[in-house]
Amino acid sequence: MNKAIDISVLDGVIKRTIETVETSKTQIFDIAENARQHGNSLKFELHELRQEISKVIQKVDALELAYRKSRNKLVLVSRNFHMYTEEDIRVAYEEASRIQVELSIYRERENNLKRRRNDLERQLRTLEETIVRAEKLVSQMGVVLGYLTGDLSKIGEALESAKQHQLMGLKVIQAQEEERKRVAREIHDGPAQSMANVVLRSEIVERMLKNERILEAQMELHELKEMVRLSLADVRRIIFDLRPMALDDLGLVPTLQKYIQTCEERIQSSIDLVVFGVEPPLRSSVKAAIFRLVQECLNNVEKHAGATTVQVKLEFVQDSLSLVVKDDGVGFDLEKRMANGNSFGLLGMRERVQLLEGSVELQSAPGEGTKVIFQIPIKL
Structure with a gap:
């Protein structure tokens, strides 16, 4: 009582x-x-x-x-x-x-x-x-x-x-x-x-x-x-950053191509998008989540990596999707970053991937760039 x-x-x-x-x-x-x-x-x-x-x-x-x-x-x-x-x-x-x-x-x-x-x-x-x-x-x-x-x-x-x-x-x-x-x-x-x-x-x-x-x-x-x-043009860019309407109209891959082209102009780095397989019909929430994962990775590259080249690899395999974002930037000590509590970006990505019942792996070392690997199941 x-x-x-x-x-x-x-x-x-x-x-x-x-x-x-x-x-x-x-x-x-x-x-x-x-x-x-x-x-x-x-x-x-x-x-x-x-x-x-x-x-x-x-x-x-x-x-x-x-x-x-x-x-x-x-x-x-x-x-x-x-x-x-x-x-x-x-x-x-x-x-x-x-x-x-x-x-x-x-x-x-x-x-x-x-x-x-x-x-x-x-x-x-x-x-x-x-x-x-x-x-x-x-x-x-x-x-x-x-x-x-x-x-x-x-x-x-x-x-x-x-x-x-x-x-x-x-x-x-x-x-x-x-x-x-x-x-x-x-x-x-x-x-x-x-x-x-x-x-x-x-x-x-x-x-x-x-x-x-x-x-x-x-x-x-x-x-x-x-x-x-x-x-x-500024208003349209802001709207695109909030929620790219092209995701529903054109699909995930064309939207990523357009976004990566914009990123290249902004951060002055060479970004290659490599796609394996054919994009299946994806739920709107899945497309939005994958787009945000790529966006978060490229934002980190822009803010912290100092990279000259970035590769975004997207692979569709039967009932799963593999996403890899790799850069040749400065890298960092992963264990030290986690110990200092400066890993909120990674935690946010993990939370987003967990909602999709997927997994994320981060590989990085000082002077050796960074590689982020996502594995996400596709439920048609």
């Missing part, structure tokens, strides 16, 4: 904690979003300000030149006063004074504009730091929230099995949050920034059209079209 009461109390504490974390996560996200919107406004203002500064600087240069000429003329008139009338001398003096006053005004305006520009740039840097900190906090909140709503929400079962699965569960959630953060960062740094730039430049085009600067507006629209095209 006491045990049930304790579990009930723990469940209540966890539920209240989850609600608090969810609220805090939303508030932090709102802070980041507001900072981002304010930053876009500041960028637009900064763009306009820089254009105005450029025009003022040109005006100051022109006035300085005009002032030097007027001073020279005044000196000439003063030295040769017998050749000029009093009216000529007065006009020369007034012209030099007028230009001097105008030059002083524009110099002061230039200094004020530059101070405003420097202030905007400082504000932008502060906002960007705020956004980075807020996104980091949101990610950390996501890890905590995922952990609380996962294993710990079933407190009765967690009390019996947490010792064995708690660490792995947390690492899986961390990996999910890292993936979400990676996707969010790609969207923020790619399409989101491009769209913000499109909004900014479309406002510039609108102003150009109002001022009948048609040719400049056409050039700006041409650049806008190219920017949107590149943003669309």
Whole structure:
């Protein structure tokens, strides 16, 4: 009876904690979003300000030149006063004074504009730091929230099995949050920034059209079209990384060929795909799992191996599938890596392969590259 009461109390504490974390996560996200919107406004203002500064600087240069000429003329008139009338001398003096006053005004305006520009740039840097900190906090909140709503929400079962699965569960959630953060960062740094730039430049085009600067507006629209095209390509690449639709449309082998071609361009390594046998009709989950295994291996090659050549061998044999990924990179001490607990990537692959009732073997040594061998049964 006491045990049930304790579990009930723990469940209540966890539920209240989850609600608090969810609220805090939303508030932090709102802070980041507001900072981002304010930053876009500041960028637009900064763009306009820089254009105005450029025009003022040109005006100051022109006035300085005009002032030097007027001073020279005044000196000439003063030295040769017998050749000029009093009216000529007065006009020369007034012209030099007028230009001097105008030059002083524009110099002061230039200094004020530059101070405003420097202030905007400082504000932008502060906002960007705020956004980075807020996104980091949101990610950390996501890890905590995922952990609380996962294993710990079933407190009765967690009390019996947490010792064995708690660490792995947390690492899986961390990996999910890292993936979400990676996707969010790609969207923020790619399409989101491009769209913000499109909004900014479309406002510039609108102003150009109002001022009948048609040719400049056409050039700006041409650049806008190219920017949107590149943003669309970024979105398609992100979607492909999340879930390649070609897996269901074309099959496993063509999708791997396309992905490997993209990897070659990105990591600048030679990657060969060798296929033996004919690809049988595979379940969607199996195709997705095999694709993710190849993706994880190539990600490890990109991040850690420093390899120049990689071979991906896929072999279909009756009711089984063999997948081998081999590189000529730096390799590592497998026993030391396992002892230090730095083998989460391998653990993740093993978990994925176990779901398919398969096996995985890793072979590596310092200076001798790495070889990963997967054996997966095929259930038609």
